[in-house]
Amino acid sequence: MATAYEVVLYGASGYTGKLTAWKLAERGIPFIAAGRNKERLAEEMAKVPELAGHDYQCVALEHETGALTELFKGKKAVINIVGPFMQLGRPVVEASLAAGCHYFDTTGETDWMSLLKRTYGPSFAAKDLALCPANSYMWTEGNLAAEIALQTPGIDTLDMLYLGDSEVSVASTMSFLRMCTQPQFYLRNNELVQWPWATSYQVRVPGEHVLLNALPWSGGGEPIWYEDDPRVRNCQTLVSFRNQERFNGVVGLLKKFEQECRQLDAARQEEVTNEWGKAVTQVEPARENPDVNRCTLSCQGRGNTNSVSVVLRGNSPYAQTGVLGAEAVRRVLRGQLHATGFVSPSQAFGARNLVAALAEEGYLAYEVKHV
Numbered sequence: 001m002a003t004a005y006e007v008v009l010y011g012a013s014g015y016t017g018k019l020t021a022w023k024l025a026e027r028g029i030p031f032i033a034a035g036r037n038k039e040r041l042a043e044e045m046a047k048v049p050e051l052a053g054h055d056y057q058c059v060a061l062e063h064e065t066g067a068l069t070e071l072f073k074g075k076k077a078v079i080n081i082v083g084p085f086m087q088l089g090r091p092v093v094e095a096s097l098a099a100g101c102h103y104f105d106t107t108g109e110t111d112w113m114s115l116l117k118r119t120y121g122p123s124f125a126a127k128d129l130a131l132c133p134a135n136s137y138m139w140t141e142g143n144l145a146a147e148i149a150l151q152t153p154g155i156d157t158l159d160m161l162y163l164g165d166s167e168v169s170v171a172s173t174m175s176f177l178r179m180c181t182q183p184q185f186y187l188r189n190n191e192l193v194q195w196p197w198a199t200s201y202q203v204r205v206p207g208e209h210v211l212l213n214a215l216p217w218s219g220g221g222e223p224i225w226y227e228d229d230p231r232v233r234n235c236q237t238l239v240s241f242r243n244q245e246r247f248n249g250v251v252g253l254l255k256k257f258e259q260e261c262r263q264l265d266a267a268r269q270e271e272v273t274n275e276w277g278k279a280v281t282q283v284e285p286a287r288e289n290p291d292v293n294r295c296t297l298s299c300q301g302r303g304n305t306n307s308v309s310v311v312l313r314g315n316s317p318y319a320q321t322g323v324l325g326a327e328a329v330r331r332v333l334r335g336q337l338h339a340t341g342f343v344s345p346s347q348a349f350g351a352r353n354l355v356a357a358l359a360e361e362g363y364l365a366y367e368v369k370h371v
């Protein structure tokens, strides 16, 4: 009997698409591998060893709301991995809504998260569907650590730091360059405040001696998740990479953007960051190696007279993104979705459940200290 597929992986042919396919296969979830080019989809899926014998089907279609809606009809959930999302995401969200599918994506772009929240959140809520962007390493790790920190009574301030040490994909580079040149916000006394343009900050990663340069990296998703949360008054996120030479190269590009491109119109700015992104990254990375590609997430929580430190020590952020996508649809299919409308991954599935899913596969462990 032919499979009635319930899951669409859109953008399956890319780096993160293949990692998500791997994690869907491990969970025994049949899926449609969708994208714009059938031969490329088949070729790329053939590179995922875990898909041997797994039930999936490659479907090529136009990147357009009508065609996407037809494909999504009758399915339960869509994992969208086609970015930059501010450039390419709208037809996918609109099709998910029209077809009645829960929507998950891997964005790191906080302007995209805000747009979804304002423009589509109420319509997804009205249809009892989840609208869950950034169901990915950035900004889910911070969301998970924040929820653990907020379990300490009185904590209302979240100071977050990501440290990554992985090679990046082509679309990731285009995405982070565009998002670092858009307005970036942190939450101070319940108000979103804009970070200064092209400015880096020195940070200390817990358990390390050398100071590193960090950037707001689009401001992080956490200020968006916690903007209307009565538990949280202040929330800020910074991001650093172990390879500081390359990281400082990004800081240099942001300064160049301020000098040469800030006055350009919005469409031209997007073209410039795409051009720079394609020039900086031309090759798809290999699968991450946990011995090399380690990451740290630090969430320092404060209240009036107390504090808590939550540190996630982990590895392989891109593979973690695959786990989060696959785990989300596994939980949807099992009836374990806790909330609908515009939701963070923690609201959708419970922070402890997602931490456990990542920990079970050796992708992180967490430490909580009341300091």
Ligand SMILES: NC(=O)c1ccc[n+]([C@@H]2O[C@H](COP(=O)([O-])OP(=O)(O)OC[C@H]3O[C@@H](n4cnc5c(N)ncnc54)[C@H](OP(=O)(O)O)[C@@H]3O)[C@@H](O)[C@H]2O)c1
Pocket: 010, 011, 012, 013, 014, 015, 016, 017, 035, 036, 037, 040, 063, 081, 082, 083, 084, 085, 088, 106, 107, 108, 134, 136, 137, 138, 139, 169, 170, 171, 172, 173, 175, 176, 284, 317, 318, 321
């Ligand atoms: N927040 C996080 O932690 C996190 C983690 C991982 C990824 N991401 C984000 O996820 C996105 C994808 O990343 P990736 O690593 O998979 O990048 P990638 O390897 O460059 O793949 C990009 C994917 O998008 C598809 N695509 C590009 N332009 C398209 C278009 N016009 N129409 C239809 N499909 C199109 C590509 O299809 P073709 O194969 O046909 O070119 C490919 O499947 C990026 O925005 C990245 O920033 C975020």
